[in-house]
Amino acid sequence: MSKNNRKHGIFAVDQRFTDITLQSINDVRNALTIEQALRVVFKQMDITGSRPRTIESYSYVFNDFIKITGLIYVEDIDVDSIYEYLNEINVAKTTKLLRLKTIKAVLSRFFDNRWIEHKFWKNIQIKIDKQVKTAANxxxxxxxxxxxxxxxxxxxxxxxxxxxxxxxxxxxxxxxxxxxxxxxxxxxxxxxxxxxxxxxxxxxxxxxxxxxxxxxxxxxxxxxxxxxxxxxxxxxxxxxxxxxxxxxxxxxxxxxxxxxxxxxxxxxxxxxxxxxxxxxxxxxxxxxxxxxxxxxxxxxxxxxxxxxxxxxxxxxxxxxxxxxx
CATH class of the missing domain: 1.10.443.10 (Intergrase catalytic core)
Known part of the structure; x- marks a missing residue:
């Protein structure tokens, strides 16, 4: 085999491998349930030293999110489903803001794991008038x-x-x-x-x-x-x-x-x-x-x-x- 042919041969193998890898990632995205994704994320958080209380809070909010929206797969999560959840929950605006931040934090971990391609949730905002708490005298x-x-x-x-x-x-x-x-x-x-x-x-x-x-x-x-x-x-x-x-x-x-x-x-x-x-x-x-x-x-x-x-x-x-x- 000539030098050029060897190069082309190697390139062809690498390209096929890349195609297979991308296909595998896409298959995972299409088949991955939110429940499975959460188990992985919470395990990662535990290993990296997140507090049990933080993990419990994330779990409560995100499970409430999928319960109300009825979502099963990670790929089904979109902007509309987040707004649907925020509109359904009957809580104060400050609580709603905290829940939105939690959902964003979990979705960011999904993104880091390459289960989601784009951070579509970045522009979702809730505006509230923050009440500044005063110091004790x-x-x-x-x-x-x-x-x-x-x-x-x-x-x-x-x-x-x-x-x-x-x-x-x-x-x-x-x-x-x-x-x-x-x-x-x-x-x-x-x-x-x-x-x-x-x-x-x-x-x-x-x-x-x-x-x-x-x-x-x-x-x-x-x-x-x-x-x-x-x-x-x-x-x-x-x-x-x-x-x-x-x-x-x-x-x-x-x-x-x-x-x-x-x-x-x-x-x-x-x-x-x-x-x-x-x-x-x-x-x-x-x-x-x-x-x-x-x-x-x-x-x-x-x-x-x-x-x-x-x-x-x-x-x-x-x-x-x-x-x-």
Missing amino acids: ESDIEILLTLIDRSSFIGFLDSVAILLMYKTGIRIRTLGELRERHIDLENKALDLDGAVLKNREYLKLPIDDQLAEMLRTLIQQNAKIRKKYKKRHDYVFITQNGLGINRSNSSTNAISKQLTRYSRMYGLKNINAHAIRRAFAKNLLNKGANVALISKALGHADISTTTQYLDLNKEEVANSLREYL
Whole structure:
């Protein structure tokens, strides 16, 4: 065989192989059920470290989507079916937006697996008027801390939790997942690995002397409770029976419920985990920290999220800008 013939022969084989591969991909697309695709996607998410709660949320929304639309195969999903679902569900616009984001996220994984050729869902939008949540007042946090009975284990635990959220800005879910290894008492800092953070990135946050001492005392009390109830974990925030405060199937925990109870009991309208986290951000801003630093401290992936947390009104913006004139 001549050199040219060998080249043509190789080219012919490669072309046939490519044709067979493309045909195989098309066959998979045509035959793949949504149920099969979801199993693969959720397995991929699990392997790459997605939280079980995230996978459960994706599963709930997408299964609701196929239940209402009656779709069976991946190839049948289109723009009209998504709009059909959004029109059928009787939920608030904010909830509808979250469900749309979930559907888009799952479809993007279908696309990455080459089960869908085009991202036809990209231009589907739901416009809502976002209500900016306000930060808790520093005075309300101080009042609450004076009213809580710290002589009881639960009261002391709640006080430490509130102070920790206010002085570090950590999320309520992260609070419940803190282990003793995350508390560096010698260097007065929280060393947070990706396992306890929403964005999966490492974060180090300083704590003051008061908080460090309170955490030291709490850890000592925890050891006594775990010994009494024969628990072998090292969570920092636990119940009086030695259990972790987070529940696997919920975004709330024991501390969150306590904050709701305190708010009603003492008439403090804006005492909750999100408001306290926003108070941390607003306090940093008032002390001169720039938005980029605050964003990093909050663990935000997008600085625009931080600006929403700060909830700056027109007067505050004008006064801040005046300093640079």
